[in-house]
Amino acid sequence: MTPRPLPPRRLLAVAAALALFGAPLEVDASTASAGAAPADATTTCPLGSFHCPSRPISYAMCRPNALLGFYDPSLPRDSALRDSADTNVDAERVDSSNQTLYKLSGDVRMQRADQLLRADRVDYNDQTTDYDARGNVRYQDAGQLFSADRLRGNNQAKRGVADNVTYQLLESRGNGVARKANLLDAQHSRYEDVTYSTCDVGHRLWEVRAHKLTLNRDTGVGVAKGATMRFANVPFLYLPYLSFPIDDRRKSGFLAPTFGNSSHSGFMASVPYYLNLAPNYDATLEPRLYSSRGVMLGGQFRYLLPGTRGQFDFEYINKDHGENLAKSGLTTQGRQRYLYKFSDSTALWPGWNFSTSVNRVSDKNYLRDFSNDLYTTAVNSIASNAYVRGSGNWWSASLGVDSYQNTDPFLTDSSLQYKRWPRATFNLDVPLADWLEFGMDNEAVAFRKDGVVEGKRADLYPYLAADWQGAAWFVRPKLAYRYTAYQLDDYYSLYGYGGRLGANQVSPFTARSPSRALPIASLDTGLIFDRSASLFGNSYTQTLEPRLYYLYVPYRNQDNLPLFDTRLLSFDYWQLFSPNQYSGADRQMNANNLTGALTTRLLDDNGVERFSASFGQIRYFNPQRVKLPGQPVTDWTGSDYVAQASIQLNDQWRASSSYQWSPNTRKTDLGTLELQRRIRSDGILNFSYRFRRVPGSINTLLEQYDASTVYPVSERWRLLARWTYSVKDRRTVEALAGLQYESCCVIVSLVGRHYVNQYDITATRPPTNNAIMFELQFKGLGAFNGQAEDFLRRGILGYQ
Structure with missing residues (x-):
């Protein structure tokens, strides 16, 4: 091979x-003979796309070269x-x-x-x-x-x-x-x-x-x-x-040299050298000079072999001359500092492969000191993993490990997730008939973390599901059984949910090998009606889709089970049809619920959805008794009313919104509004509002406004801007402003950014950073520093 x-x-x-x-x-012969430069096609990014491809290099603004006058x-x-x-x-x-x-x-x-x-x-x-x-x-x-x-x-x-x-x-x-x-x-x-x-x-x-x-x-x-x-x-x-x-x-x-400036590391200059070692592997050495910290050596090695490919990146500074971060307690001055990243994907045999991603830094403050301030936001942890995975027609399996490193100098290691060391999964999805299938979702994990209770967990989730459906109806019953067993490590009784217990405190873990077993039954049914409709002179097909979802899960007291990887999920429209409101396997909610929902859509003659709206609520016939520590106890008869809608009647604008209102607290728990408007062929305007309340509380968790734009002032000039404001914190979370100039052969970008980069829990207001980036792209030669382009594509929805 x-x-x-x-x-x-x-x-x-x-x-x-x-x-x-x-x-x-x-x-093109017709344009060349006339002395005209060929026009470049412009690809428009669809509205609502999270990431848009780069615009192709265009020479449409160039003048015809007189030499083309004698082209044959x-x-x-x-x-x-x-x-x-x-x-x-x-x-x-x-x-x-x-x-x-x-x-x-x-x-x-x-x-x-x-x-x-x-x-x-x-x-x-x-x-x-x-x-x-x-x-x-x-x-x-x-x-x-x-x-x-x-x-x-x-x-x-x-x-x-x-x-x-x-x-x-x-x-x-x-x-x-x-x-x-x-x-x-x-x-x-x-x-x-x-x-x-x-x-x-x-x-x-x-x-x-x-x-x-x-x-x-x-x-x-x-x-x-x-x-x-x-x-x-x-x-x-x-x-x-x-x-x-x-x-x-x-x-x-x-390679192209790069230049930058950071408030943490000073002026930076880098001149990489590329080594073409062989057709299937290469390397890059990148010496860097930081005016405030010293000389660093970075590099990258890539390889591609039959059935495997991988990459190794590293950064190393022998002696850091920069100052220590105040209030963090970290000592970095005069020490060696490094970062390395290794990724590999290898095909082992048919149906099986090995993949790994290893990421490590020398200290918690490394990413803050050496990341580029224009592109990087707060990173609290980095993950490493290694897995062997296999799959067949009706099964999949994996065996591996997950580990995490704290990279926030203001957080303790107790904030990290548990290491999953190791973790194994085995899933089945076997069709017994055209309308019936048998499946299993199984997981076995060993959880490791200093200063808290540790242990092993096995979660078995077999189910039998049927699917009867026609052109205008569906009935989908499902019967499952969930068994979860634990083997806690020694001294488990010395710990609580949050860590080691103090004097006279009693552990909630009453047994070393607790378990939980319960059945889960659900019935999902729906009807689909449609009719012809017209709106603004256009013909559509309108649907009306009522849906009922019944869920039954008996109550089991789970207070003696640890919390290894379980969190309360954010409530939204899709939670109306979910068998569990918790992530992970440490908690399984009890339920005797019926969800009622109604959806309507407008489809154009090509089958494209131009409008949709949904509304629904869960009715609780039994109280919600399974709770996390600190989660308020409620005895509600109904969930929030949930509504969502989206509309895009043409290619110039779109809007979407969601809303949740609690009949129990008489408060709005969630409200979002997103608008997007295309401005000519290469401009965009975005606006969004997000509000969320702490579940089961009257306290606000999040309330933010976010506006961004790429505004084409003329054929050559574009204005760039983004502003994110937190009403709860009464401060700007991020502000970005810039401009772009494009001529026949040059694209110039100037971008300034002010943003919160880390959340110091000891500070009244989180620290912020200011960054400025100047990027000069020579058409036909590439950019001297193309990372600003990538940042703008991620930061401004619809940017090209």
Whole structure:
């Protein structure tokens, strides 16, 4: 088996070499002959998408290059035809007084395969095949156009030398000038005193200049000597020697440098070096300099083998010169600090695979000190895991471990989840008939955590489910049995739910091997009615879908069971049809409930849902007796009334909302509103409001406003903004403002951000950070720092 190549890395593109055979710019014959640049198609991101793809690079704002005025689209595009092709010559006048030297003048045209030479005068030696073209020299082949003062060459040797060249590339947007161009053959060329840019001729915002440039299409390698990159005619990067790829083949070399600034680490400069070690593995070394902390070495190693692929990332600083974080109690100054991440996915045998993700930092404050302040929000913990997984037609199984590390300097390790060390699952879903299936959801876990009760848990959940349905109805009964057993470790009686007990406190864990067993029965039924309807002159199909869901679970006292991984789930519309309001297996709610719900939809002629609204409530025939510690005891006859709706009648705007009102507290428990409006083809406006009350309480858990926009002021300018405000905390959680400028060949982004990055439980108000990022993208060369683009795509819904 031949291993697949690793994904190519973007290398630092320098000089005309990169453009000569870079990203293709398809030249349409109709537009090229007219001297117009081809337009780029714009892909619009659907409304409501969480993440949108990057906009394709567009050269629609570029002016037509005058060189395209003599482009001939009828020429062949295959340079290999030159060896067998004849040379055809046309001219207004021919002087053949010398039998071997022909002097051609007046609109001379010489063509061989994909090569076309036009000039005012051409001297051609019939015996040596030497030629000398002068006056309005224009040359075209499969890859480029150029004009020159003079072009001398030899047809048989396939060589040519041009003076004072102005070129336009046909396979990319690149253009520029060179004092001398040496056309060695169809695959090799060399340039002297050359420039390259994708900008308009005569309007170069950026440009690369090199003393010498050599291109080798056979190997896909370009070598530039004395390369200088300029922006607004100001040089900002010089490299005396650079070897780099000119196609998709990977090549060792320097990557784009990055520069940044952080209030925690100061100014940062990084110049990565890429190592193309083999077709199936590579590495990157990234030395960094932090002005406030010292020198760091980062790196990455990737591999791809038959049936396996993986990646290892690391960062290491031998001695941190930065100050310790006040109030955290951490000592980092003068110490070694590191981060490493390892991921692997390996196919073991048919149906089975091994996957792992290991993440580790040297201390709790590492991510705060060395993460980029523009892109990173608060991270309280990082997870590591390793699993062997298998599956078949009717089964799946896994065996592995989960571990967590605290990365918040203001939180103790008691805030972490339990380690699952190890964890095994086995699930079945066996069809017994077209309408009947037998299944099992089984889990066995050993929970580990210092300072609290530890133990093992087995959870067995077999069920029998039927599904009868027609075009306008369904009936789905389900009968299950849940058995959960524990084996607590020694000294279990010394602990409570929150940790070790104090004097005169009594443990809730009365047995070392407690268990719980109970049946779970449910019946889910519904009807679907439809009719034709019209709205705003459009025809739709309207549905009316009543639904009843009955759930019965007998009560079992579970106060003597530990809480390893169980939390109360947020109540929403889908909780109306859930058999348990708790995550994990430590608590199973009791129920004698009936849910009634009603949904209506509007479907257009293509079956696309344009509007939907749902309303429902659970009626409790028995009290809810299973509770978590601290959860208020209630004896309600009904749950919250739950309503939700969404509408998108066209491609320009959409809205969605949800609402929960408690008839027991006479309070609103949840309210959300989301609006999204498209502004022309590349703009978006978002607004959302979120309110949630503490379950069973009158206290507010969350109330926030969130607004964001990408507003196109003109074809070239866009404004960016996001604002998140917490009503409960009476403060701005995040504020972002920026602008983007796009021209023919440059995209400039300037973004500022103010945000809460960590929650110091000892502080009255959580600490905030301010960050500024300037990003400059040269079209055709890639971005010097593309992370701001990724952040904006995540932070602003619908950003492109």
